[in-house]
Amino acid sequence: xxxxxxxxxxxxxxxxxxxxxxxxxxxxxxxxxxxxxxxxxxxxxxxxxxxxxxxxxxxxxxxxxxxxxxxxxxxxxxxxxxxxxxxxxxxxxxxxxxxxxxxxxxxxxxxxxxxxxxxxxxxxxxxxxxxxxxxxxxxxxxxxxxxxxxxxxxxxxxxxxxxxxxxxxxxxxxxxxxxxxxxxxxxxxxxxxxxxxxxxxxxxxxxxxxxxxxxxxxxxxxxxxxxxxxxxxxxxxxxxxxxxxxxxxxxxxxxxxxxxxxxxxxxxxxxxxxxxxxxxxxxxxxxxxxxxxxxxxxxxxxxxxxxxxxxxxxxxxxx
Amino acid sequence: xxxxxxxxxxxxxxxxxxxxxxxxxxxxxxxxxxxxxxxxxxxxxxxxxxxxxxxxxxxxxxxxxxxxxxxxxxxxxxxxxxxxxxxxxxxxxxxxxxxxxxxxxxxxxxxxxxxxxxxxxxxxxxxxxxxxxxxxxxxxxxxxxxxxxxxxxxxxxxxxxxxxxxxxxxxxxxxxxxxxxxxxxxxxxxxxxxxxxxxxxxxxxxxxxxxxxxxxxxxxxxxxxxxxxxxxxxxxxxxxxxxxxxxxxxxxxxxxxxxxxxxxxxxxxxxxxxxxxxxxxxxxxxxxxxxxxxxxxxxxxxxxxxxxxxxxxxxxxxxxxxxxxxxxxxxxxxxxxxxxxxxxxxxxxxxxxxxxxxxxxxxxxxxxxxxxxxxxxxxxxxxxxxxxxxxxxxxxxxxxxxxxxxxxxxxxxxxxxxxxxxxxxxxxxxxxxxxxxxxxxxxxxxxxxxxxxxxxxxxxxxxxxxxxxxxxxxxxxxxxxxxxxxxxxxxxxxxxxxxxxxxxxxxxxxxxxxxxxxxxxxxxxxxxxxxxxxxxxxxxxxxxxxxxxxxxxxxxxxxxxxxxxxxxxxxxxxxx
Numbered sequence: 006x007x008x009x010x011x012x013x014x015x016x017x018x019x020x021x022x023x024x025x026x027x028x029x030x031x032x033x034x035x036x037x038x039x040x041x042x043x044x045x046x047x048x049x050x051x052x053x054x055x056x057x058x059x060x061x062x063x064x065x066x067x068x069x070x071x072x073x074x075x076x077x078x079x080x081x082x083x084x085x086x087x088x089x090x091x092x093x094x095x096x097x098x099x100x101x102x103x104x105x106x107x108x109x110x111x112x113x114x115x116x117x118x119x120x121x122x123x124x125x126x127x128x129x130x131x132x133x134x135x136x137x138x139x140x141x142x143x144x145x146x147x148x149x150x151x152x153x154x155x156x157x158x159x160x161x162x163x164x165x166x167x168x169x170x171x172x173x174x175x176x177x178x179x180x181x182x183x184x185x186x187x188x189x190x191x192x193x194x195x196x197x198x199x200x201x202x203x204x205x206x207x208x209x210x211x212x213x214x215x216x217x218x219x220x221x222x223x224x225x226x227x228x229x230x231x232x233x234x235x236x237x238x239x240x241x242x243x244x245x246x247x248x249x250x251x252x253x254x255x256x257x258x259x260x261x262x263x264x265x266x267x268x269x270x271x272x273x274x275x276x277x278x279x280x281x282x283x284x285x286x287x288x289x290x291x292x293x294x295x296x297x298x299x300x301x302x303x304x305x306x307x308x309x310x311x312x313x314x315x316x317x318x319x320x321x322x323x324x
Numbered sequence: 325x326x327x328x329x330x331x332x333x334x335x336x337x338x339x340x341x342x343x344x345x346x347x348x349x350x351x352x353x354x355x356x357x358x359x360x361x362x363x364x365x366x367x368x369x370x371x372x373x374x375x376x377x378x379x380x381x382x383x384x385x386x387x388x389x390x391x392x393x394x395x396x397x398x399x400x401x402x403x404x405x406x407x408x409x410x411x412x413x414x415x416x417x418x419x420x421x422x423x424x425x426x427x428x429x430x431x432x433x434x435x436x437x438x439x440x441x442x443x444x445x446x447x448x449x450x451x452x453x454x455x456x457x458x459x460x461x462x463x464x465x466x467x468x469x470x471x472x473x474x475x476x477x478x479x480x481x482x483x484x485x486x487x488x489x490x491x492x493x494x495x496x497x498x499x500x501x502x503x504x505x506x507x508x509x510x511x512x513x514x515x516x517x518x519x520x521x522x523x524x525x526x527x528x529x530x531x532x533x534x535x536x537x538x539x540x541x542x543x544x545x546x547x548x549x550x551x552x553x554x555x556x557x558x559x560x561x562x563x564x565x566x567x568x569x570x571x572x573x574x575x576x577x578x579x580x581x582x583x584x585x586x587x588x589x590x591x592x593x594x595x596x597x598x599x600x601x602x603x604x605x606x607x608x609x610x611x612x613x614x615x616x617x618x619x620x621x622x623x624x625x626x627x628x629x630x631x632x633x634x635x636x637x638x639x640x641x642x643x644x645x646x647x648x649x650x651x652x653x654x655x656x657x658x659x660x661x662x663x664x665x666x667x668x669x670x671x672x673x674x675x676x677x678x679x680x681x682x683x684x685x686x687x688x689x690x691x692x693x694x695x696x697x698x699x700x701x702x703x704x705x706x707x708x709x710x711x712x713x714x715x716x717x718x719x720x721x722x723x724x725x726x727x728x729x730x731x732x733x734x735x736x737x738x739x740x741x742x743x744x745x746x747x748x749x750x751x752x753x754x755x756x757x758x759x760x761x762x763x764x765x766x767x768x769x770x771x772x773x774x775x776x777x778x779x780x781x782x783x784x785x786x787x788x789x790x791x792x793x794x795x796x797x798x799x800x801x802x803x804x805x806x807x808x809x810x811x812x813x814x815x816x817x818x819x820x821x822x823x824x825x826x827x828x829x830x831x832x833x834x835x836x837x838x839x840x841x842x843x844x845x846x847x848x849x850x851x852x853x854x855x856x857x858x859x860x861x862x863x864x865x866x867x868x869x870x871x872x873x874x875x876x877x878x879x880x881x882x883x884x885x886x887x888x889x890x891x892x893x894x895x896x897x898x899x900x
Contacts, residue, residue, distance in 0.1 A: 040653050100849050110593055111852045113656060114809055117595075117802055118848025125842040247798070251664070254657060294677040298668050301661035308654055309646040 007161030012280040018168035018237065020276020021175035025230035026253035027260070027268035028182065029223025035199040035263035036219045037105065042116035043096055044223060045250015046123035047089045051228025052241040053127055053140065054088025055081040059147045060136055070151030078149055078232070085228035092123070093224035094217055102213070120247075127243040143242035146235030153236060171233040178226050179269055186265065191218050199263065248297070255304040261314025270316060278303060334467045341465035345394045345417065348459030351451055352387035352424055356380040358448030366435040366444065367510045373448075378501070379431065379510060382517045383452065386424040389524060390459050393417035410477060412469035412527060419527040421463045423520025425456030430516040434509030474529030484537035485544050491534065492548045500559035502832075503566040511832045553723055557716035567715035569831050574722035575784045577823035580807040581729050581816065582776035587805065588814035589742065590769045591749030592648070593656040596663025597804050600774040602796035603639050604632035604781025606670060609688040609791040610681060618681050625694050629782045636778025637771040639666075644770035648763060663801055670793040687792030694721070694786045718787045725783065729776055730816055736772075745769060746814075799841075806848055812858030821859055 026048050033041045041047075058081050059065075068077055100119045104112040132139030148154070155166035186192035191214075197205040198215045206212050234249070235241045252275065260271025282299040283292070307314065334341075360370035360380065368377045376384060397404065397413045432449045436442045498518065505511045525531060538545040560566050583597045610619050611628045623631070647658045674684025682688060693714070736742045744765045747755035756762045785791050803826060811822025830840050851858070 122845025
């Protein structure tokens with residue numbers, strides 16, 4: 006039974022990470038029906054941005070736990086958000102906006118180009134910025150006192166503090182996101198635009214700005230996920246966005262694309278399913294080498310049998 | 325450009341501008357007899373006065389074009405007769421001047437980089453650059469000419485056929501010359517020349533004329549293209565490096581053609597296509613006589629190739645049957661996930677995470693050369709006194725496969741099936757309502773394309789000698805897609821060009837290899853932004869991407885009419 010709870014905890018932590026990224030896919034898809042293929046790279050840039058912020062702060066390693074948690078970590082997250090949001094807005098402006106009325110293949114292909122470009126850009130030029138390490142191989146993520154290496158032991162179940170951080174970050178982000186979408190003007194404009202962009206425009210909503218807001222919200226959460234990934238895995242690399250992005254998209258589809266709550270639920274379900282698969286599938290197929298395969302099989306099964314996702318897609322099919 | 329200089333000014337200064345432009349062209353022609361570079365190492369040695377290097381001669385050709393286009397109209401309109409209307413003299417001269425300037429810029433930059441500084445550029449280089457600048461500046465002051473109408477000129481059949489033959493010979497010569505250039509500077513300079521020449525010919529109306537001539541003499545065109553491709557190894561004098569590139573290009577292009585059916589004709593975006601190539605390659609590797617093959621069944625290659633294709637197309641059916649009901653974007657992600665599943669599975673069939681079939685990440689090395697009807701592909705041999713190496717054998721085999729694929733592709737494209745595919749791409753609901761069996765046709769495209777990729781993969785396994793899972797990552801799928809998009813979705817010629825560019829450039833620009841992917845990403849974005857229909861545009865698709873462009877719609881319609889007028893000369897008009 007301990008194994009079950011241990012894997013549940015691991016799965017929830019992993020799933021929270023997927024959920025944080027998946028929100029970005031779902032928000033953008035809900036409004037412009039674009040699979041922002043480069044969103045995984047936005048997540049990666051968030052992680053690198055927070056690393057750069059840490060370097061700018063003088064690469065501190067000996068701050069006490071309270072200072073680390075109350076000042077260092079929030080500042081790093083904000084730095085990561087600044088990086089990811091600006092990159093997301095730039096890609097929206099230059100790679101997607103000109104293609105908004107093009108056939109649907111065009112923006113998707115453009116997004117693949119952006120994805121490759123961003124990966125290579127970080128690989129080639131991150132180390133050229135004075136003071137930053139070369140990004141051609143993985144960079145060790147800074148240790149945050151109070152999180153890194155700390156564990157909570159409950160019976161036979163070990164909980165990493167980084168897992169607590171990830172789950173907590175998801176909870177806080179979801180609360181903020183709920184407030185933003187349902188209680189602010191911009192949020193309600195986003196709902197209106199996703200329901201019917203033309204009518205929304207007639208009602209005086211600046212659709213361009215709403216789309217930018219959607220990209221920015223997704224990028225902000227992706228940056229949090231980037232920091233969480235760094236804390237959990239201990240290192241970051243320019244390739245980390247591809248697989249994480251693909252999994253997060255799976256999570257978004259699983260929950261029902263366009264549905265923010267769905268992205269959160271989908272992420273958690275996917276994370277738990279992946280963790281359970283490595284423990285409870287018997288034989289060689291249960292080894293961790295197959296866990297990505299199970300995630301993708303789940304994606305295919307969902308698309309075939311329940312394309313609207315677990316909670317129902319909130320997208321009007323205008324195609 | 326039009327906005328900068330008013331039409332009035334152009335009309336007033338047209339004689340002066342023409343005179344200045346001619347001076348610029350003469351300066352450029354003179355420059356090739358001067359030295360361009362201080363050292364012999366730069367480009368293809370431009371340091372001999374009075375003896376132009378090949379690249380300088382090509383530059384001289386562009387300069388001569390500028391001169392001719394500017395000077396010939398001086399004889400006056402009456403003497404030019406109908407040629408005054410057939411050729412867009414001024415506009416073409418402007419393009420030619422720009423092409424010459426572009427080539428000069430690339431050459432001067434190449435010299436400066438290869439020898440270390442602009443100080444190494446000799447007067448000849450500067451004269452060429454200045455001449456180019458002068459002629460470009462002056463042609464900007466020439467009034468715009470009307471659209472060229474070369475394609476309306478009635479021409480005898482012998483002329484059409486001989487022009488096609490000459491054009492093919494030029495393609496062969498150009499390809500051999502380009503592959504022979506080993507240093508990146510010369511290659512780029514030559515590429516600049518080719519791009520410039522193509523632009524000029526296009527402005528001249530030569531391609532419109534050629535496409536009609538080609539349509540009239542379709543068989544001649546296709547046969548001569550194959551003849552040229554067949555003769556190509558004889559120009560390489562046993563050089564394995566270039567033949568290896570050429571064989572790789574053909575394998576890549578064959579796979580891209582399979583993807584072209586799926587993406588270009590049916591409009592289903594497949595992001596995991598490389599898995600089908602991989603399936604073919606792994607099947608062929610496992611069934612080969614390699615010491616690392618785990619299966620004790622080694623049929624002759626003819627059987628292997630069919631099994632490889634079948635395995636790939638069964639995979640296509642397996643992935644297609646359940647997922648083809650989902651809409652476009654979802655399908656893209658499902659196929660991407662499938663590609664990843666394939667790669668991970670090949671990695672895991674290593675004995676510890678699954679049955680040992682593929683040796684995991686180490687892959688299957690030591691695949692022997694092909695042996696067809698007692699002919700071993702590894703043996704070099706001599707034909708007509710010219711060495712033919714191992715890779716040339718694979719090149720010819722792939723050429724044969726390619727020919728089959730193109731025949732299948734074009735016939736399908738013009739059949740009931742092909743029209744059904746295009747109908748699905750345009751509007752699936754409408755197609756279904758008109759009685760097109762959309763599901764069966766989509767499945768056919770999926771498994772048929774996969775079969776082609778599987779066949780290409782089987783040859784690739786033997787050509788590459790080893791097969792590993794890491795050769796079949798997502799990026800390779802993206803490259804295939806890029807070849808289709810870059811060349812022009814739904815066209816054969818476009819995909820061939822796209823595949824050649826994407827395989828050849830990285831091989832020739834090795835100094836650039838670190839930035840290869842960066843440029844690749846940018847290229848995808850810019851293509852979608854500025855020319856989503858690709859280099860060779862399928863007319864219908866071009867309209868699709870520029871739906872609001874009324875002018876283009878008229879142009880396409882008019883082209884269709886002239887095209888039909890040529891195909892059916894007895895019918896005067898063609899009603900759309």
